[in-house]
Amino acid sequence: MLIGVIADDFTGASDIANTLAKGIAPEGGLATAQFPGTPSQPAPAHLEAGVISLKSRTAPTQTAVADSLAALNWLLDQGCQQIIFKYCSTFDSTPEGNIGPVGEALALALNARAVVVCPAFPTVGRTLYQGHLFVFDKLLSESGMEHHPLTPMTDPDIRRVLGRQTQQGVGHVAQTVVSAGVQSVASALAAQAEGGTMFAVVDATSDQDLLTIGEAIADAPLITGGSGIALGLPRNFIRKGLAKGAETDLIAQPGPQAILAGSCSGATRGQVELHAKTQPSYAIDVPKVMAGDVTAQSLVGFIQSHQGEAPLVYSSGAPEMVRAIQKEFGREQVASRLDALFAETARLLVGLGYRKIVVAGGETSGAVAQAVAEAKGSPAMQIGPEIDPGVPVLSLGSAEPVLLALKSGNFGAPDFFAKALTIMGAGK
Known part of the structure; x- marks a missing residue:
C-alpha cells in the first residue's frame, strides 16, 4: 500500500476511503479498502x-493514542509511504483531545514537523479561513455543533482548539499563501518545519485550494485533516508511476433492507422526519433500553414485520x-447501551439474510460495522459507488456480501435513506 489512513471514527473512514477511491480526473483514484479496526493479517x-x-474520537486519550500507534505500525508494515490522520470536518473533539494527543504521537513516531492540519471539505460546506472553521456561512461555534452531546464545538479557531490539546507549536498558513500556489505553500511549511513547529493549520476555501495543498505535501510523511485533504493525493502517486489508479465498482444486492439511525444531528433528524412520513419507523425509547425493556429482538421484530418497506429504527x-x-x-452509559443495541440488531439482521443496511451516526456506524465484520468473518470493506458527497456504499464479504452505508450525522441530502437503498438495490 502507498497511503495509509487512521480514522477516528467509522463514518469518517468511509468518507476518506471514498475520496481516495474516486480521486480526480483524469488520473482517478486508488484501489482502496476500509478496515473496521486494525487488522491482524496483511492487507490484500x-x-x-x-x-x-x-x-478513538471519544475514547480515553491513552486508549486513542495507543490504538492509533498500533494502526500506524500495521500500515507501515504494509509499505505505506504516507500516513493521514483523519478526523471530522468539524474538528470534533473535547477540550482535552483527542486530535492533539493523537496527532502529536503520530508526528513524533514519524519524526514529522509542520504537519498540515486542514479539516476543510468545501464540497459539504466546511471551509477554513484565517484559521477559523466555517460550516457553510456560519462559524463552527454557531453551526449547531456547539450543542453536540459528546464533542460540543464552541470555538471556531482551530489554532486555539489545537493549542489547548498539545504542548507542541501550532502555526498557520493563510489563504493568501495557499492561493499563491504550490511552491508558496511548500515554502511556508518548510519554514515552519525549520522553526520546529509541529502543526500548521492551513486555510482552504475551495477544492482547488485542497489540490494545491495536496501537491505541496506530496512527500509529507504525515498529514492530518478531514477527507478533503486527500482529494489530490492519489494523483501524486499515479503521476510518479507508483499506482495504477482504480475506479469504484458498481455493486448491487438483492434482499431485505433496514435503516438504523443513532445520530442526533440536525441533518439526521431531518432525514428521519422525511423518511418517516412515508415509510414505517420505530422511535427507540432510551429509558426503556436502559431498563432492558427494549432489546435488539424488539428492533428486529419491527424491521421484519415491515420487510420490503424500507423500515427505519x-x-x-x-x-x-x-x-x-x-x-x-449518564452519558457514557447511554452511548454504550445504544451502541451495543445497534450492533446486536445488525448482527441478528445479517443472520436473517439482510444484505443492505443504512446507518446514520459515527458511533453507531462503528458498532454496526464491527458487528457485521465479525458476522461475515471478513474485515476488508470494498468501496462502492458514492451516494452523497463523502458517503459511499461499502461491500463486506465475498460470499453474499453485505452492503453498508455509514453516514456521518451531518452528511447527506434530506432523502439520503431512500437514495442509499435505491443505489444498493439497483446499482445506480
Whole structure:
C-alpha cells in the first residue's frame, strides 16, 4: 500500500476511503479498502490505499493514542509511504483531545514537523479561513455543533482548539499563501518545519485550494485533516508511476433492507422526519433500553414485520431531550447501551439474510460495522459507488456480501435513506 489512513471514527473512514477511491480526473483514484479496526493479517496485495476505522474520537486519550500507534505500525508494515490522520470536518473533539494527543504521537513516531492540519471539505460546506472553521456561512461555534452531546464545538479557531490539546507549536498558513500556489505553500511549511513547529493549520476555501495543498505535501510523511485533504493525493502517486489508479465498482444486492439511525444531528433528524412520513419507523425509547425493556429482538421484530418497506429504527432526539436522558442515566452509559443495541440488531439482521443496511451516526456506524465484520468473518470493506458527497456504499464479504452505508450525522441530502437503498438495490 502507498497511503495509509487512521480514522477516528467509522463514518469518517468511509468518507476518506471514498475520496481516495474516486480521486480526480483524469488520473482517478486508488484501489482502496476500509478496515473496521486494525487488522491482524496483511492487507490484500492489490490495495494501494488502506483506511483503518477506529473509535478513538471519544475514547480515553491513552486508549486513542495507543490504538492509533498500533494502526500506524500495521500500515507501515504494509509499505505505506504516507500516513493521514483523519478526523471530522468539524474538528470534533473535547477540550482535552483527542486530535492533539493523537496527532502529536503520530508526528513524533514519524519524526514529522509542520504537519498540515486542514479539516476543510468545501464540497459539504466546511471551509477554513484565517484559521477559523466555517460550516457553510456560519462559524463552527454557531453551526449547531456547539450543542453536540459528546464533542460540543464552541470555538471556531482551530489554532486555539489545537493549542489547548498539545504542548507542541501550532502555526498557520493563510489563504493568501495557499492561493499563491504550490511552491508558496511548500515554502511556508518548510519554514515552519525549520522553526520546529509541529502543526500548521492551513486555510482552504475551495477544492482547488485542497489540490494545491495536496501537491505541496506530496512527500509529507504525515498529514492530518478531514477527507478533503486527500482529494489530490492519489494523483501524486499515479503521476510518479507508483499506482495504477482504480475506479469504484458498481455493486448491487438483492434482499431485505433496514435503516438504523443513532445520530442526533440536525441533518439526521431531518432525514428521519422525511423518511418517516412515508415509510414505517420505530422511535427507540432510551429509558426503556436502559431498563432492558427494549432489546435488539424488539428492533428486529419491527424491521421484519415491515420487510420490503424500507423500515427505519432510530434514537435521534432533539438536543434538549438527549441532555435530559444523559443527565438521568449518564452519558457514557447511554452511548454504550445504544451502541451495543445497534450492533446486536445488525448482527441478528445479517443472520436473517439482510444484505443492505443504512446507518446514520459515527458511533453507531462503528458498532454496526464491527458487528457485521465479525458476522461475515471478513474485515476488508470494498468501496462502492458514492451516494452523497463523502458517503459511499461499502461491500463486506465475498460470499453474499453485505452492503453498508455509514453516514456521518451531518452528511447527506434530506432523502439520503431512500437514495442509499435505491443505489444498493439497483446499482445506480
